[in-house]
Amino acid sequence: MQALIIAPISGIISILAALYLFSNLVKQEKGTEKMIEIADAIREGSNAYLKRQNQTLAVFVLIMAVLLWILLSFQVAVAYVLGAVCTALASFLGMAAAVRANVITANAARGSLDDAFKVAFYGGAIMGLSIVGMALLAISTLYFIFGPEGLDIILGFSFGASALALFAKAGGGIFTKTADIGADLVGKVELGIPEDDPRNPAVIADNVGDNVGDVAGTGADLIDSYIACVVASMILGRTLGIDFIILPLLIGAIGIFASLIGTFFVRTKNQDPGAALNNGTYLTCFFFAILAFLLINYLGLEDQGFKIFLATISGLIAGVIIGITTDYFTSIDKAPVLKIAEASKTGAAMNILSGFSYGLMSILPPIIGVCAAILISFNLVGVYGVSISAVGMLSIVGMIISTDAYGPIVDNAKGIAEQSGLGEEVVKIADKLDAAGNTAKAITKGFAIGAAALTVLSIFAAYSELVDIKSLNLMKSDVMVGLFIGAMAPPFLSALLILGVQKNAARMIEEVRRQFREIPGLMEGKAKPDYARCVDIATKGALKELVLPGFLSIAFPLAVGFLLGKYALGGFLGGSIVSGIVFALFMSNAGGAWDNAKKYIEDGNLGGKGSKAHIAAVIGDTVGDPFKDTAGPTINTLITVMSLVATVFAPLIVKYSLFG
C-alpha cells in the first residue's frame, strides 16, 4: 500500500517533465515574419475552435453533472466534472505545445533534419507526458481520498474523461475533414493549385484541423481508454484484495518511467526518423517489461505474480503485433496499397472497391491479436487478467501519444514551410519528417484500437460484476436482442459522423468556390483570401454535427438498459464491442490505404499527378478521410463511453428497468 505513493509522484514528475520541455520549446527561434504570421493564424484558429468547443461542452457537462448528482451522488457528479476538465485541460496543453512546435520545427528544418525532428518529437512529448501524468495523479489522488469503497466515484471521473474525449474526437474529426476535403476538392482537384497553397481560403482551416482533430482529439481518445482500463481493473481487483486494486496504478507509474526513459532514446542522427520513432516505442516496451517484472516480484501478489506479469506483457505484445500487421495493409510499399493504386487505372469505382475490400480484410490480424491476448490473460488470471493486459498495453501511452502528436506537428510544419516559401530543400526535409509520422501512426493506431477492445472488455466485466450478472447467456432472447442492437450502434453512429463531414464539407466547398469567384486577384496571388470565414464554417458545422451522435451514444445504452434490463444491456455492450472494433479497424485502415495509394501515384507512378489513375485515387483518398480521421477513431471512444454509461448507471438500471 505504501508503494502506491509512487503513482502520484510519477504523475507529478511526468507533468514537470512536460513543463520543462514546454519552457524549452518556447525559447526557440520561430523563423521569418511570414512564418510567424501563418503560425499565428493557425494558433488563433485552433484556440478559437477549442474555446467554442469547450463552451458548448461545458453546458453538456453541467447538465450531465446535475443529472448524476440527482440520480447517483454529489461525489460522482464532481468526479465526472473533474474528469471532463482534466481531459479538456490536457488536450488544451497538448495543442498549445503543438501550435508552437509546428513553426519552430519548420524553422529548424532550415538547419537540419535532426534538429527539426527533435523539436517536433519533444513538442509531441509535451502532450504525451502531461496528459498521462495528470490522469494518474488524479486517479491516485481520488483513491487516496475515497479508498476502495469509492471506486464508483473514480468511475464517474472516467466517465467524465470519456464523454469529453468523445466530443473532442468527434468534433475535431469533423472539423479537420471538413477543412481538408474542402481545401483539396476545390484547390487541388478543381483549380489544380498545390496542397497548402496560401491562395486557398481553406488552407488555414486545414492546418487548424490537424491540431484540433489529430492532436487534441487523438490525445483525448487514448487517455480516456487509459483511465477507463485502470478504473475497470481496480473494480475487478476488488474481489482479489487490496494489492490487486492498486496494481493498475503502480503499472501506470512504471509505464510513465519507461516512457520518460524511452523519450531520451529517440534520436535520428541521420537515420530514418520513422525508425527513430519506432525504436523509441520498442525501447519503452522493453524498459516497461523489466520494470513490471521487478514491481510484480516485489509485490508478490499471492503467488499469482508471474501469471499477472505474463498477462501484462501479453497485452503489450499484442499491441505491437497489431500495429505491425496493420501496418501491412496501409504501407505504401506493400501489396494492398499497390493493388489499390493499380485498380485506380480502371477508375474511381475500382479504387473504392479495392480499398474497401482491403480495409475489411485488414481486420483479421488485429482481431486474432486481441483474441490471443484475451485467451492468454483470461486463462492465466481470469477476467482480472484481461483488464491487466489492457493496462499493460496502455501503460506506455505516454510514449504512444508523444509519437502520435509528432504527426500533426510535422504536417503543420510542412504546411508552414510551403506557404512561406522556404524553398525546396526545407520542404523536402519537412516531407521526410511527415512521411515518418504516417508510418508511426500505424503502430499507434494498432495500440489505440487493440487497447480500446481490451479496455471495453474490462469495463464490460466490471459492469457485469456491479449488476451482479453471473452468466450472460447468449441463448436468452434479451441478451441476443441486446447483442443485435449493440452491433448496430457503432455503424449507425459512424454514419452520422460521416454524414456530418459530408454535409459540412459541402458547405466549405461552396465557400471556397465563392471566394475564388468573388475576390478579385485571389487566383493570381494579388489578394488575400478570407481564412477566418472558412475556420468559422468548419467550427460551427463540427459543433452542430456532433450533437446527435454524442447524445445517442449516451441514450442508446440507457434506453436498452431501462427498457429491456441488465441482461439486454450486457448483450448490448458485447455487440457494440465486437462491431465497434470491426468498424474501427476497417475504417481506419481503408482510409490509410487510400491515402497512401494516392501518395504512391503522386510519387510519379502509374502516370503520376494529373493522370486518370491520380484523379481516381484522389476520390478514394477523399472518401477515406472521414473514415480514418473522423468515424474510425471516434468509435474507440464511443464504445468506451457506452460501456461507462452502462457501468455508471448500473445501480439505477438494476432497480428501474421496465421489462428487465
Add this chain to the structure above:
Amino acid sequence: MQALIIAPISGIISILAALYLFSNLVKQEKGTEKMIEIADAIREGSNAYLKRQNQTLAVFVLIMAVLLWILLSFQVAVAYVLGAVCTALASFLGMAAAVRANVITANAARGSLDDAFKVAFYGGAIMGLSIVGMALLAISTLYFIFGPEGLDIILGFSFGASALALFAKAGGGIFTKTADIGADLVGKVELGIPEDDPRNPAVIADNVGDNVGDVAGTGADLIDSYIACVVASMILGRTLGIDFIILPLLIGAIGIFASLIGTFFVRTKNQDPGAALNNGTYLTCFFFAILAFLLINYLGLEDQGFKIFLATISGLIAGVIIGITTDYFTSIDKAPVLKIAEASKTGAAMNILSGFSYGLMSILPPIIGVCAAILISFNLVGVYGVSISAVGMLSIVGMIISTDAYGPIVDNAKGIAEQSGLGEEVVKIADKLDAAGNTAKAITKGFAIGAAALTVLSIFAAYSELVDIKSLNLMKSDVMVGLFIGAMAPPFLSALLILGVQKNAARMIEEVRRQFREIPGLMEGKAKPDYARCVDIATKGALKELVLPGFLSIAFPLAVGFLLGKYALGGFLGGSIVSGIVFALFMSNAGGAWDNAKKYIEDGNLGGKGSKAHIAAVIGDTVGDPFKDTAGPTINTLITVMSLVATVFAPLIVKYSLFG
C-alpha cells in the same frame, strides 16, 4: 401425424403447377428473328455458365460427401448430395423458365403491358413454385423414411442445399457484376453508347448475369433459408413432442397453398405493375394467416396453439415491416436517395460518403423489426417460437421467389427490346415493368435478410441443443473470442467477394476495350463483337474467385470448433449472425440507394445524363453493384452455411476439440 401427408402432397401440387406454367410458357410467340437470336445467345451463355458451375461444384460436393460419410454416416452424406442436387435442379429449372420468359415478355410488350406483365410474373412463378415444392417434398419424404430420429440426416440435406446455394449466389453474383461493370464502364462511361447497346461486347454477358446471378442465385439463397429454418424448427420441436416436429412442415404446406392462391390475384389491369406484385404478396400473407389459424386450431398443440400462431404471424409481419422500412432508404422519391443525388453535385467522393452513410443508417429499422420478432416469439413459446416465427416469415417463400424472379426477366426483356430495335413504345413498357421489379425487390430483400437472421438464430439454437450447451456465457473468454472471430468472418468474406468482382471486372474492361480497339467497324455497328469471349471471361473469373470464400466459409467454423471448442463455436455463430445481418443490410441498401440516385439523375434531374453529378452518381452505382448483388445477398447464405457446418459437425466437435 396423418395430417403430415399434406406436406408432400402440397409439394407435388406446387411442382405440377410450375410444370403447367412452363408448358404454357413455351407455347407462346417469341417474336422476330433478331429477338430470337439475342435470346438464344443469352440462353446459351446462361446454360454454359450453369453447366460449368455445376461441374466445378460437383467435385466439391463429392469431396464433402466422402468426408461426411467417413466422419459421420452414409445417410448424412447421401442427404447432403440430395440437398445439393435439389438446389441445383431448382435453380436450373428457374433459369430455364427465365431465359425463355424474357423474350416472350419482350414480344408480349409489343401488344400490351398487361400481357407482358403476365408472362414475366408467371415466368418467375415457375421458379418460385417448383423450388419450394421440391424442398418440401424432399424434407417430408426424408422425414417419412427416417422419422424423428433421422433429423440429423435432414440436417445433412439442408447443409447440401445451403452449400450449393452459397456457391450459386457467390459465383452468380461475381459473374453478373463482372459483366455489368465491364459493360457499363467502357460502354456507357468511356464511349458514351447506351445501356444494352448490341455493339457492346459485354452486353450478352450482362444479360446472362441477370439470369445466373439474380434468378438462379437469389432463388437458391431463399430456398436454403427456407429448408434450414424448417429443419432447425423440427430439431427444436423434438423436446416438445411429435406435433411440434411436424408443425413446420405443415406450415410450409399451407404456405404453398397461400402462394398458389396469391399468384392468381396478381393482375395489372392498367394499374401499376409494382402495386400488383406487392398486392400479391400482401394477399398471400393474408391467406396464409387464415390457413395458419385454422391449421393450428385443428392441431391443438397442447394449449400452446394461439401463442404459436402469434409467433408465426410475428415473423410474417416483421418481414413485411422490414421490407417497407428498408424501402424508404432505397426509393427514388425518398430523402436518402435524393440527398445522395444532391451530394453527387460536389463529386464522386461525396456521393460515396453519403450513400455509405445512409446504407449504414438503414440497418436500424430492420434490426428493430428482427428484435421485436425475437422478443415476441421467444417470450410466447421460447426458442421454438423464434424458429417458428422464421418459418412463418419464410412460409410464403414461393410467392417471394416468384416476385423476385420477375425482376431479372423484365430486365432481360428490356435488354432484348432495345437490342432488337422494337421501338420506343415497347421499350417504354419494358421500362415500366423493370421499375416495378426494383420496387418489389425491396420487400423481397427485407424478407430474405430478416428470414436469414431468424433462421440462423434457429440453427444456432439447434446447435446449442445438439452440443448440449446449457448456457453460452458471454463473460467467458472462449465465448467472447468466438464472438470476435465470428463478427470478423462476414466482412472478411465479403471483402474477398468484392475483390473478386473488382479483379474480374478489370479483366472484362480490358477485353471490351480490346475488342473496340481491334475489331474494325465495331463502333460503327458494321461488325459484330465477340460476345462469347466476354461470357467466358465472366465465367472463368467467377468460378475462380468463389473458391477461397467458399472454402473459408466452411473452414472458419470448423477451425474455431476443433481448436477452441463448442462454446467458442457458439460465440462464433452469435458474432457471425449479428455482424452478418449488419453487413448484409448495409451493403444491399447502400447499393440500392446508389443505383436509384443515378436513376434519379438520369431522369433529367440535377443536370441529367452527362452532367458532373451524373458522372459522380455512375461511380457510386458501380461501387454499389457488388455490394447489393454480390456480397450483400451472399452474406445471408454465408451465415446459414456457417451455422449448418457447426450443427452438422457438432457431434465431432464435442469429441475432438483441442482446447475446448
